[in-house]
Amino acid sequence: MTNTSDPQNSRGRRTRAALLNAIAEIVEADGFDALTMGEVAKRAGVSRRAVYLHFANRPDLIPALHDHVVEELGLVDSLEHVWNAANGPEALREWAYHLARVHTNVLEVDRAVRYSQQSDPVVRQYRLDTAERQLDNCRFIIGMLADEGNLSPEWTVEDAVDMLWSLVSTDMMDALINERNWDSDKFGVKLAFMLERTFLNG
Known part of the structure; x- marks a missing residue:
């Protein structure tokens, strides 16, 4: 069994944290090409x-x-608001607020992932795994709506999942946050409004 109180382990964790902070600084300040x-x-x-x-x-x-x-x-804590929602419509709203809380703040990093996946299979697989987790989240929300009879009859469950997942889009968030100067609160409120109008029955 590994002794997590070992000074060597503590030093390793501090070094890794320093490295991750350095990586973040480089990508945010100078872009992915500067990362060596x-x-x-x-x-x-x-x-x-x-x-x-x-x-x-x-x-x-x-x-x-x-x-x-x-x-x-705080990805895990943010998603807890979705999983603990009392019903499908509330989960749908909380999903919009989650994207505003977390995803709008990782645009530069997500852009680096998308950029590097074109040339590196490791990063490509990571991107695919992340997308699959996001699809699972969308299946949970749309499944709740469907089970409760709250999903609009205009949608099949499969198509609704695909559409909800497509809105976890860096390009869309980037355009609104960085080009149109929306703040994350406004983004969350407007996205929640759009999702309700799009997916809810009646």
Whole structure:
């Protein structure tokens, strides 16, 4: 059994946290092209060897960064509002508020994932796995609506799931947040309104 109180383990966790913060700073300030193992080491104040002890290669940096950022933003706690909703319409609204709370704040990182997946199969698989988790979330919400009789008859369950999932779109969020200068609160309210009008029966 690993002793998690071991000073060496504590030092390793601190080093990994410093590396992840450095990766985030580089991507947000200078974009994905500036992200190299050497630059990460420099920003984190560690040796290149220390970087390679935590990450095998450059493509490994992006999935680790994405997981780190959404964890910092409270992804699990945010989703609890969806899972604990009293009914389907409430879950649908909470889904919109969840996207506003978390996803609008990871646009730069998500853009880096999408950019790097074109050339790296590891990042591509990570992207596919993330999309599948999002689809499962959408299936849960639409399934609640359908079971309660709250899903509009205009939709099949499968098509409604696909449409709800498509709205977890970095391009759409980026256009509204960064090009049209919406804040996340406005985005959440307007998205909830649109989802209710789109999916609810009556």
